[in-house]
Amino acid sequence: MGFSLFTTKEQTSESDERSDHASVIDAGSLQYTAEGGANSSKLTYQEASGAPIEVESPLGYSVGAITVVFLNLSKMIGTGVFSTPSSVLRGAGSVGLSLIYWVIGYLMAFSSLCVYMEFASYFPSRSGSEVVYLEQSYPRPRYFFPTVFAVQTVIFSFSSSNAVVLAQYLFELAESDYTDWKLKGVAVASYTVAVLVLVFDTKWSMRFANAIGVIKLITLIFIAITGLIVLGGHTAVKDPKLNFRNAFEGSASASAYGATNAFMKVMFSYAGYENAFNVVNEVKNPIKTLRWSAPLSLLLTATLYILAMIGYFAAASKEEILNSSEVAASIFFQKVFGSNGASRALNFLICLCAFGNLLAVLIGQSRMLRECGRQGVLPWTKFWTSTRPFGTPLGPYFIKWLLTIVMIVAPPAGDAFNFVVDLSMYPANAFYFLLAVGLVITRYRRQKLNIPRSEYRAWDIAVLFSILSNLYMLIAPWYPPTTGANGGDVSFWYATYCAVGLGIIGACAIYYFVWIKILPRYGGYEYRQSILHLDDGATAHSLVKVPNDQIAKWDDEHDAAGRLRHRVAHSTSSEEK
Numbered sequence: 001m002g003f004s005l006f007t008t009k010e011q012t013s014e015s016d017e018r019s020d021h022a023s024v025i026d027a028g029s030l031q032y033t034a035e036g037g038a039n040s041s042k043l044t045y046q047e048a049s050g051a052p053i054e055v056e057s058p059l060g061y062s063v064g065a066i067t068v069v070f071l072n073l074s075k076m077i078g079t080g081v082f083s084t085p086s087s088v089l090r091g092a093g094s095v096g097l098s099l100i101y102w103v104i105g106y107l108m109a110f111s112s113l114c115v116y117m118e119f120a121s122y123f124p125s126r127s128g129s130e131v132v133y134l135e136q137s138y139p140r141p142r143y144f145f146p147t148v149f150a151v152q153t154v155i156f157s158f159s160s161s162n163a164v165v166l167a168q169y170l171f172e173l174a175e176s177d178y179t180d181w182k183l184k185g186v187a188v189a190s191y192t193v194a195v196l197v198l199v200f201d202t203k204w205s206m207r208f209a210n211a212i213g214v215i216k217l218i219t220l221i222f223i224a225i226t227g228l229i230v231l232g233g234h235t236a237v238k239d240p241k242l243n244f245r246n247a248f249e250g251s252a253s254a255s256a257y258g259a260t261n262a263f264m265k266v267m268f269s270y271a272g273y274e275n276a277f278n279v280v281n282e283v284k285n286p287i288k289t290l291r292w293s294a295p296l297s298l299l300l301t302a303t304l305y306i307l308a309m310i311g312y313f314a315a316a317s318k319e320e321i322l323n324s325s326e327v328a329a330s331i332f333f334q335k336v337f338g339s340n341g342a343s344r345a346l347n348f349l350i351c352l353c354a355f356g357n358l359l360a361v362l363i364g365q366s367r368m369l370r371e372c373g374r375q376g377v378l379p380w381t382k383f384w385t386s387t388r389p390f391g392t393p394l395g396p397y398f399i400k401w402l403l404t405i406v407m408i409v410a411p412p413a414g415d416a417f418n419f420v421v422d423l424s425m426y427p428a429n430a431f432y433f434l435l436a437v438g439l440v441i442t443r444y445r446r447q448k449l450n451i452p453r454s455e456y457r458a459w460d461i462a463v464l465f466s467i468l469s470n471l472y473m474l475i476a477p478w479y480p481p482t483t484g485a486n487g488g489d490v491s492f493w494y495a496t497y498c499a500v501g502l503g504i505i506g507a508c509a510i511y512y513f514v515w516i517k518i519l520p521r522y523g524g525y526e527y528r529q530s531i532l533h534l535d536d537g538a539t540a541h542s543l544v545k546v547p548n549d550q551i552a553k554w555d556d557e558h559d560a561a562g563r564l565r566h567r568v569a570h571s572t573s574s575e576e577k
Contacts, residue, residue: 024048024559027449030139031560037125039284044125045451047139048560049529050132051374051541053125054281058387058537059367062203063283065293068276070213071360072297075272077216078357079165081305082329082350084265085312086321091262093254095313096247098262102309105266106302109273111466112432113298114458115439116277121287121454122442128371129277129364130431135375137438143377143516143527143543148508150372152427155504157369157400159361160407163187163194166354173347187408194358195401198366200390202282209363212356219349220304223329227311230336237335240314250318257481257494267473268425269305272357273298278364287455362400369396376529376541385532385540426477426501433470439463524548528555529562 025032031048038056046053063071085098092098119133126132131149138145167187171178178186198205230240276294280286312321312328315335324331333346370393373384383395440463477498520526525545532542541562546554559565 024561025449027445030445032449033561035125037281039281040124040286042121042124042287042455044123045446045449046123046126046136048562049139049142050135051126051371051376052531052539052561054537054539055125056537057127057281058391058534059127059279059282059393060202060391061282061284062206063276063279065289067206067210068283068289068293069297069300070210070217071276071279071363072273072294073301074209074213074216074356074360075275075364076270076297076301077220077353078162078272079169079327079350079354080265080269081220081308082353083165083327084269085309085328086324087265088262089318090322091254091258091260091265092251093258094248094250095243095318097251097254099247099306099309099313101259101262101266102302102306105263105270106298106305107465108267108469109270109298109302110295111462111469112436113273113294114462115436115466116274117287117291117294117456118439118454118458119435119442120277120280120290121456122446123280124286125281126371127279127281127367129274129280129368130435131368131371131375133435134431134438137435137442141516143375144509144512146372146375147377147512147516148505149431150375150377151508151511152431152505153365153368153372154378154399154403156427157365157396158403158407159191159358159365159400160187160404160411162354162358162361163191163404163408166190166351166358169347169351169354173344173351175344184408188405190355191358191401191404191408194355194362195397197359198362199392199394199397202392205359205392206363209356209359212352212359215349216353216356217300217304219353220301220308223311223332224304224307226336227307227314227332230311231314235336236338237315243313243318255482256476256479260476260479263473264425264477270298270301272360273301275360275364278367291456362397365400366393366396369393369399374538374540376532376543381532381540381542382534385538386534387536387538388534391536426474426498427505429470429473430502430505433467433474436463436466436470440467520545526551528558530558531562 025034025045032045033048033053034043034045035053036043036055037053039061044053088101089095089098092101116129116133119129123132123136131146131153134145134149164183164187167183167190168178170186170190171183197208229235230237233240273294276283276290276297280290283289308329312332315332316324316328320331321328327350329346329350330343333342336342370384372378373381373395378384384393386395387393439458478495481494516527523545525547527543528546528551529541530544532540534540557565
């Protein structure tokens with residue numbers, strides 16, 4: 001395919017660029033469309049089996065640079081920075097090595113952020129991040145990755161752990177005891193409130209989330225500054241430099257399993273650096289906005305995390321942090337302020353951080369679920385795609401609420417609950433690895449087709465580091481703990497969540513082959529895609545069963561993207577409806 005074809009396309013008028021009826025570019029086994037959305041002056045070149053471009057976002061354009069920063073920051077700053085320092089220290093074995101882990105975690109997150117940035121520059125008018133990037137990196141077998149990722153995303157679209165942690169801190173704030181069922185009840189109520197905050201209006205829900213994000217940022221800045229004051233010897237804390245004199249003492253005792261667990265906790269705390277990429281089609285000039293605001297949110301968070309860790313280690317001894325039943329932040333506040341009122345203030349701030357995290361996760365994952373629905377690989381396409389009646393993704397919000405309530409109520413506390421949390425993380429690591437590898441593949445295809453360069457290109461070293469670090473996060477959890485096969489975070493086999501996570505992905509793959517390959521073979525039909533236009537302006541693919549004797553006629557009447565060949569742009573024929 002020559003460069004001249006794409007040059008001609010770039011020279012078309014703005015109205016043509018934003019049409020939803022772009023011609024199909026034949027690249028042999030793959031077919032590409034070149035279309036544009038109202039949020040960007042750049043075309044989106046994508047394989048035709050992907051969900052169609054929504055020229056006008058039915059969710060609006062409420063996301064600016066400030067919202068990008070706080071969408072990422074609010075998802076990262078949940079309860080991890082307050083509760084994980086002791087676990088990271090235990091895995092690292094020393095104060096110095098645990099601080100290095102937080103720096104390495106930042107580099108791992110930043111390398112993956114670069115991958116997301118380049119993908120977003122390729123597809124500036126598609127929301128949903130991994131949904132889109134995996135769909136376009138691995139377009140064959142047709143619908144395989146969209147199906148597997150969509151089913152996996154629906155299965156793991158719960159936020160039960162965050163809701164339960166919020167409920168625990170609410171009881172701490174109220175200084176009240178609780179039973180398991182009281183805790184579950186408060187968690188259900190908390191999550192329901194979070195959903196209700198978002199379902200009625202996109203613009204104001206974003207503003208509310210931003211406001212909580214500002215409070216979270218101020219909280220971390222306060223802890224960071226206070227920690228530096230403690231380290232300088234200006235408080236009642238005795239010998240604040242104790243942990244830094246022999247900072248690497250104990251490093252040799254750290255095991256491979258402990259190091260892996262420490263990295264898991266660190267990456268859990270950084271999870272969310274990619275959240276804004278779920279709303280790319282709601283951002284005007286997305287690459288210009290994201291290329292500075294997304295890295296800023298991660299750098300700001302990482303800097304405050306590390307300063308907070310220094311403050312924790314300045315205020316309390318290594319043994320106090322390891323042996324205390326309280327979170328590190330609680331020890332810090334008690335050591336520095338020494339009052340019950342300070343502890344209650346901390347619990348209030350942690351509650352706000354946890355609630356803000358629920359909102360940020362809801363916003364991001366609802367867009368992912370909606371994009372999965374727009375691909376046509378989930379049943380009831382309209383349910384996932386429609387933004388009626390409030391201009392919000394009501395269907396995805398409902399699914400997340402329902403599954404979260406089930407996962408709060410159903411699993412018992414203890415091992416089963418911890419297992420569910422770990423289980424939801426491992427398949428995500430597999431997709432992160434495939435995403436980084438997929439960027440290399442996508443680069444090669446675009447170069448081969450002479451597609452014009454995008455606005456952003458990640459450093460090669462960053463892409464390589466992302467591939468290797470995510471590969472490590474896939475392999476290392478299989479390494480057994482020194483205490484034996486049942487000596488991990490749960491009382492049963494330590495790698496059960498890894499095996500079950502891969503098993504779920506395998507089950508999704510089997511579902512795909514039965515649905516797309518086996519049933520059509522015996523049913524005498526094949527699947528073809530058509531364009532579905534909804535009254536609210538939403539656009540999606542719908543997979544249609546076409547009998548074998550009508551396939552030639554269907555292919556003659558429709559292009560690879562599923563549009564009727566004889567219809568002009570914005571067709572509203574009954575078939576497309």
